[in-house]
Amino acid sequence: MTSVARSASPASAPSLIRRFRLIGFSLIGIAVYFLILRLMLGNTGTATQQVANALTLGAIYALVALGYTMVYGIIELINFAHGDVFMVGSFVALWTVTSDPWFQAIGLHQTGTVTALPLLALYLLVMFAVSMTVVGLLNVTIERLAYRPLRHAPRVAPLITAIGVSLILQNVIQIIVGTGDRPSPKIIPQDAFPFLGAEIRFVNVFIVVTALILMYILTLFVGRTRLGRAMRATAQDQQAAQLMGVDLNQTIAITFLIGGALAGAAGVFQSQYFGFVRFDLGFNAGLKAFTAAVLGGIGNLTGAVLGGFLIAFVEVFAAANGQQRWSQAIVFVVLITVLVFRPAGLLGQQIGERA
Amino acid sequence: MKLRQVGAIAGIGVLVLAGCNQGGTSGGGSKGTVNIAIELPQQGSEKAASDPIINGIKLAVKDAGGVAGNYKIEIPNSVIYDDAKDGAHDPQTGAQNMSAIAANANVIAVIGPLNSSVAKVQIPISNEAGLLQCSPANTNEGLTKPEFGALDIRKANPNKINYVRVVTTDDNQGPAAAKYILEVLKKTKVYIIDDTETFGKGISDNFQKYLEANGGTVVARDGVPKTTTDYSAILTAAKAKGPEAIYFGGVTATGGARILKAAVAAGMADVPYIGPDGIYDGSGATKDSFLNLAGDDAKNAFATAAAVGDFPGRADFEAKFKAEYNTAPTGYSATGYACAQVVIDAIKRAGDAANMGELREKVRAAAVDPSINYTSVIGAFKFDANGDTSQKIISFYGYDATAKDWAFKSQLDFAK
Amino acid sequence: MTALRGRLAGNPTIDQVRSFASAHRSLAIVAAMVVAGLILPILAQVPPFSGFQSLDVWIGGFSNAGVFVLLALGLNIVVGLAGLLDLGYAAFFAIGAYAYAYGSSPFSGQHFPFILMLMVGALVAATFGVLLGAPTLRLRGDYLAIVTLGFGEIVPIVFLNSDKYTQGTNGIGGLYKPEIPGVEFTLLNPWPFYVLMLVIVTIVMVLIYRVQESRIGRAWMAIREDELAAASNGLNTVTTKLLAFALGASTAGFAGVFNAAKLTLVSPDQFGSTVSFAILAMVVLGGMGNIWGVALGAFVIYTIQIVILKQLNAFFGDNHIPILQDINFVQYQFLLYGLALVLMMLFRPEGLFPSQRRKRELRAHDAAATESEAVAAMDQA
């Protein structure tokens, strides 16, 4: 009991200090990464460009990873369907832009870049709004139909259901849109500005900044609001939380809503940054994000973000050194090594694992 | 075992009778009906590649009036096999299909498969069964050429060729692209990116061999599986190496257009982008085609095709195809059509036979006969002693921004 | 098998049969498999099955199905008995297959006897099972899922990218067919493979059954039930789990060797992650923890997927049945998998052919709930 009460108190002063420390560390980390690349590539411009690539990719992974980690934190379920939820998000974003096939009403009927800044902002806002809502609600529905009935079942049961849901999402989308790539108009202008000898595109900056904002809002929500406290309490001890009067179903639903919304946002990035979406991109994205979540210590928000960026850094590093064909393998080797030395992930708490 | 044979014989008996009954009726089909089996992956991203082939084959049969010699030709769905399992081509399923096809007495020949890895498990079976197999798409040398280990595959009857293909092998198309880059585009520093699959990687290897042997340099080479979404990192890295041209080994479904877009985004819009016939898959109007996905980013794109580009028959083939299915044909629809033409022609020349077993053998022999000259929708060719097409003409296409389609540039004959 | 049961039902001798069977389970398994082996070819010749494809093709299909039966049996040890979620199981399948390719192909220049290679393949696969399991089985169950998933991704990538040793994406072709004195294996005659597969499956089933009933099997069950309690009763949870892992892997090794020998080709594209998921689906739908369940599950699902769905397409297409002819059932197969997985977990978690124990356990949602309340109450006391 007591401990739940403790954790339910709003983020305390030391945690703020810790947050600043976190920012410091991340900046140092990025700098080190840059220097290593600079050394290996011997070209500042390219190194900068690669760091930009890594950060953008990492932002997307992190957003998806957050969905995994929150759901895990609250009901200890690896939501395998989350990658495909993200995929659906990218399609919703696409449909919002092009208004195909059934988004005539809310659709934006765009085919190319939008140069007028206010208009662009408005369009992006619409994209985020639609994508995040739709996908968030989708995620809640999934929880309601597929996971809630199994809350007391043995652990393997909901895991398998999750795999089932992921297969369903993938195939439904495939039936709707077919198997090929679906090109998505990039409404954000592809202009770039020079920075440290590289040409950084605005879309990169946009993605990273938006992602960080979303993450900050999330921490505020979890740390400061009643619902956030309820989530943390539930995450720590469902029964205790219930006894303290937390509405379990509502809290879990909210968690899925937020996780889905973040995936929806990531979907918008996917369509805007890569300019295409495909029915099967959920699997790999999910794999990476899931890896990221575990790497950072599943259940730990900061960890998920950290993991997301680390995965991206590793991948870009491999690619930058002409080892793209191995990057997937390298990522998993890194994961396994980390888990061997830190069984609960980088930021996970290492207790009670000896039994 | 026994039962099965009895059944087969009975079946054949019935067929023969049927033949006799309608013997009076003049014209084609008097000797009964034979099937041409089709064996292609029809799931996941490969469906997009296979459907045009199937359409091409059906069109060829239709154009032949559904008749060859005294036999009626049909392609019921029950002989259209799908070697995909769990959403992608699967050798085990392919082998299973091939034994089913071989066991189906009505099947006179089979057209397929799409993937060389599937062909590798099917050829041993069709070879042992002595069944004519024509692939519209396999380009891997190992399937036919002894020096690449083909004899391990056709162990049963090494000298009784049953597998032919109407597309030339990687060791022609790859080098042709290299030659084109060196001599026509006058570029020497090339960045190669392949899709790590049999076709893409094989063709890239051959491309690289020829390029380096003829004064070109490969500034970097990457392999990216088709599931990749983020290409920005490798292309940034490639850009730093200052390539004058990019060669993509693969097909649209494995990322052809994605990589082009990423290259443009990485600031290589002016660097020529060359790919094999895997990206020569129809105009910008065709759904899922390279040009359709790439849009205007394709302004510096080039494609090679293992077929004659500028022969008269082609235009009206495309017209006919469009009329039939109201989408433009892909390079593969043409080769599929050509395979069907080969089979039909072989049946004609094979003449009548007492039973299906004999007919099969006759058709096989007639088809692979090295002395025969085929005139097909992809031009005139023969088969050599290994069943490879003699037609080693590679055509080059460039992007025509106004028509949003490929425009024939020139062609090159490797046979000479 | 089920057909047999069906006919015997209500028959007074059934009890005697049952009691004898329970007394000599291994014998019972062998008997059942022999019966099954005899019935299948007959089934294949009666309508509607006889209409789908010729007997030989059915038989060939059966021996392919056998491969998946083996895989399902192996995965069942890991998921069903020990309760560990392995999502990269196809990796061990691949390792077994490549082991055969190195042991018996023109590429490697070696030609060891098939039976020996079966053992070797199983051994190598088990070794890699240990290599993967040893460091990771200390982890909490869910982490194992991701690690195995990763392993399942890595293995094909390695085979794909190390061209020098594996001929990369081309794969290693022209593998030697099995050579067993007195039997001639040809690609056009599926019967020897069929019999061979029956024998292998039977042996594997008997062995697994015996282990399951031994102290080791009890240990697996205990760990699945309550890991901490198991450890506090002297079980070395990690070794026990590792054993399950290694046994599962070696079964996959068997399957890999057989499959490679039948196909005469190994290539990376045969072992993607979808294979792992398909096998998992088979285990779950068949009924986790029950060897007969998973065996039947795998067999039925594979047959449906490879034969029935495609036949439906052909049938509806040829007979121009309205709506239905436009549906490509094969296309929807994974959709069906997904739906099946979800519905099965929601409404029949014990699977199509459950083991009694698993049934009780998985049906115990409410029991679990009340229990936890009791615990909560006690905490208050």
Next chain:
Amino acid sequence: MSGQPGVPDDTPPVEVLAEKALVEPEDIPREVLAEDAAAVLATAASSAEAGTSGLILNATNVTKRFGGLIAVNDVSFTVPEGAIVSLIGPNGAGKTTFFNIIAGIYDPTSGRIAVRDRTMVARPIRAWLEPVLWVAPAVVVGLISAIVVAAANSETIGFLGAAVTLAALVAMLLSAIARPDWYQRLLLRLGIFRSARPNDMVKAGIGRTFQNIRLFQNMTAEENVLVGMHIKLKATLIDAMFSTPRNQREEAAARARAEELLNLVGLRGVGGELAKNLPYGDQRRLEVARALASDPSLLLLDEPAAGMNPRETSDMMALINKLRTELGLTILLIEHDMKVVMGISDRVTVLDHGERIAEGTPDEVRRDPRVIEAYLGAPAS
């Protein structure tokens, strides 16, 4: 409950969300830890059979913190051979945490626990070195073979080297899991100390029960006991697979023994029942029987009477006495109900807020003013 195995219900919850997971409070002075470590390494090597002090269990200055809160604070505590010792205290006094430390489930934050004068549980020392140890031999062998290959440059030697390297890795990993004596000695020589795992404690002769019954709910009573007997059974995988006579004999004997134990605790004829279907009192008895199955010399009972009615309680007390008199067991008992323990205990230790506030005979303790005060706030149920 949804809580993952490995963390008993009444531990402070794992911090799942956000920043708190970063907390690792370490305000225990370095030098304390240092001398702690020295003592541990000194006393960890001695063989388990020795034991000069006649103390079966000796806990020295044990402290355990979770995040901010101190569960156990500098508690020292001994159990002499053959005694019944009770550990009592109001709720949240840290009894169960202390218990879990003894049982090898947690590492203490500082302090150590010796069984027969051999330190088995303490804060790990240089634990991070252990994985390095697993990899090191393989790396060395790998390098050597690499050099050899480079020199001889022959494929076969290359494969040989690879095989040997692999073998080295597998061997290390396996021994890391099985923890044979030589491995433990190696660890100590390298100055690495890892606490004994719960199953090691059972090997050392310590059996336990849980406060919230943790039976294997879906296994029968007999199976539960058989699992408890696991370390006593010797059947190997091979024995099981080929059901050797040895295996059959052992199984038969084990079942007989299980029957005895069930009778001993008063569960005659329920061997076939599923554990979860037994009445509450019987479940507690079954847990005792399961703990006895490993022939422990020290039995840890965690609130054996929790949630029992007076009759059941007195029966349980009778049983405990019987265990001491008939089996000559040493028993360590946790209760928060003073009345329960006073009857049977030789010595009683009282914890409150993680600190030891009193120790002595029941009478001394009963009169101790601090104890009375501690209990006033929380009258025993």
